[in-house]
Amino acid sequence: MTATKGLEGIVATTSSISSIIDGVLTYRGYNIDDLAVHASFEEVIYLLWYGRFPVQSELDQLLRDLSESAAIPSELVEQMRLYPTGTNTMAALRSAVSALALYDETANEMSSEANFRKAIKLQAQLPTIVATLSRLRAGLEPIAPKSGVSIAHNFLYMLNGEEPSELAVKALNQALVLHADHELNASTFAARVTVATLSDIYSGVTSAIGALKGPLHGGANEAVMVMLEEIGSFDRVEDYVQTKLDNKEKIMGFGHRVYKGGDPRAKHLQKMSQDLSQLQGNTELYDMSVRIEEMVTGQKGLKPNVDFYSASVYTILGIQRELFTPIFAISRVSGWTAHILEQYENNRLIRPRAEYTGLTNQKYIPIQNR
Numbered sequence: 189m190t191a192t193k194g195l196e197g198i199v200a201t202t203s204s205i206s207s208i209i210d211g212v213l214t215y216r217g218y219n220i221d222d223l224a225v226h227a228s229f230e231e232v233i234y235l236l237w238y239g240r241f242p243v244q245s246e247l248d249q250l251l252r253d254l255s256e257s258a259a260i261p262s263e264l265v266e267q268m269r270l271y272p273t274g275t276n277t278m279a280a281l282r283s284a285v286s287a288l289a290l291y292d293e294t295a296n297e298m299s300s301e302a303n304f305r306k307a308i309k310l311q312a313q314l315p316t317i318v319a320t321l322s323r324l325r326a327g328l329e330p331i332a333p334k335s336g337v338s339i340a341h342n343f344l345y346m347l348n349g350e351e352p353s354e355l356a357v358k359a360l361n362q363a364l365v366l367h368a369d370h371e372l373n374a375s376t377f378a379a380r381v382t383v384a385t386l387s388d389i390y391s392g393v394t395s396a397i398g399a400l401k402g403p404l405h406g407g408a409n410e411a412v413m414v415m416l417e418e419i420g421s422f423d424r425v426e427d428y429v430q431t432k433l434d435n436k437e438k439i440m441g442f443g444h445r446v447y448k449g450g451d452p453r454a455k456h457l458q459k460m461s462q463d464l465s466q467l468q469g470n471t472e473l474y475d476m477s478v479r480i481e482e483m484v485t486g487q488k489g490l491k492p493n494v495d496f497y498s499a500s501v502y503t504i505l506g507i508q509r510e511l512f513t514p515i516f517a518i519s520r521v522s523g524w525t526a527h528i529l530e531q532y533e534n535n536r537l538i539r540p541r542a543e544y545t546g547l548t549n550q551k552y553i554p555i556q557n558r
């Protein structure tokens with residue numbers, strides 16, 4: 189038995205949800221480039237869950253279901269008030285989603301209908317949890333979700349307590365579409381491993397949030413912003429990046445396990461970052477990002493991934509960096525739940541082997557003789 193480090197190149201399951209073939213990402217056979225420009229996030233959720241686009245009445249029903257499920261239990265809000273201020277937002281989100289199961293009496297029901305209902309709840313409630321966490325951390329009262337608006341609109345409304353601009357809703361909708369699913373990425377794999385034991389959907393999503401939090405995965409978007417803040421201004425980019433490259437340190441937001449020719453999502457976020465910063469009349473963050481890209485790609489051949497330009501996009505939208513990875517989760521929960529439902533439909537315990545590299549033939553020695 190020989191281990192493959194990081195399971196690189198190992199095909200661990202079959203799935204009909206999303207694919208990466210020759211550097212092209214598709215959801216249910218639809219190219220992400222097409223979806224990013226034309227689809228609403230809610231249409232994409234339906235597509236991921238049901239395998240096809242909804243007709244208008246089906247989309248309306250999904251919007252109603254999401255609206256009706258968006259409020260979170262008051263007991264959970266009271267719990268969240270007790271979380272230490274300044275705690276990591278992804279740790280808080282992971283705890284809150286885990287606690288959500290305690291207030292759902294159907295948490296352990298395993299029928300397909302019950303699991304679909306819980307997928308709707310999770311998708312509807314994650315934005316409310318993230319906005320509530322953000323407001324409580326700022327010493328503000330949470331704002332209840334409103335009905336009849338998109339997830340992007342509702343999230344920005346609950347976050348800021350005012351109606352968002354059309355432009356901000358459009359940009360966030362596109363970011364949510366681009367992050368919705370990504371084949372067998374680390375957090376989706378974590379979710380599938382968890383539910384393959386026939387554990388419940390909340391456990392699967394909690395595991396996924398734990399995996400997404402890491403800086404080699406979803407946590408990279410916040411790490412990119414930390415780097416941009418550290419650099420501070422355009423004239424300091426060159427020195428900063430060169431030192432990192434000379435020291436063989438990783439530059440966050442670059443590289444990918446699967447894409448070697450570039451992440452197809454990155455160009456959409458780059459364009460969004462450029463458009464938004466031009467509209468805002470301040471392009472420094474965008475210009476800094478472009479210069480970093482030129483240096484990292486020029487010297488290392490590494491291309492930006494989905495996280496790199498998300499950092500400037502969210503910042504220009506006025507979103508604090510502590511919320512970048514939670515926003516990733518608001519989107520990716522659509523993919524996680526689609527994969528969990530798919531796993532339940534054709535389940536087998538996921539239990540690989542390990543190549544043993546430890547000592548052998550050891551004999552027990554009584555403690556007084558060690």
Ligand code: ACO
Pocket residue numbers: 194403404405406408437438439440441442443444445446488490493494495
């Ligand atoms: N900056 C500098 N060097 C890098 C980077 C980077 N961002 N990424 C990879 N490299 C180098 C490695 O140091 C390594 O060099 P070596 O062969 O000289 O040792 C080589 O490229 C291969 O890198 P690995 O880390 O082995 O590649 P792997 O496929 O295991 O990792 C990963 C992929 C984790 C994305 C990696 O590129 C990375 O750490 N990037 C930065 C973090 C990041 O942006 N993560 C988000 C990914 S997208 C997502 O999850 C949403």
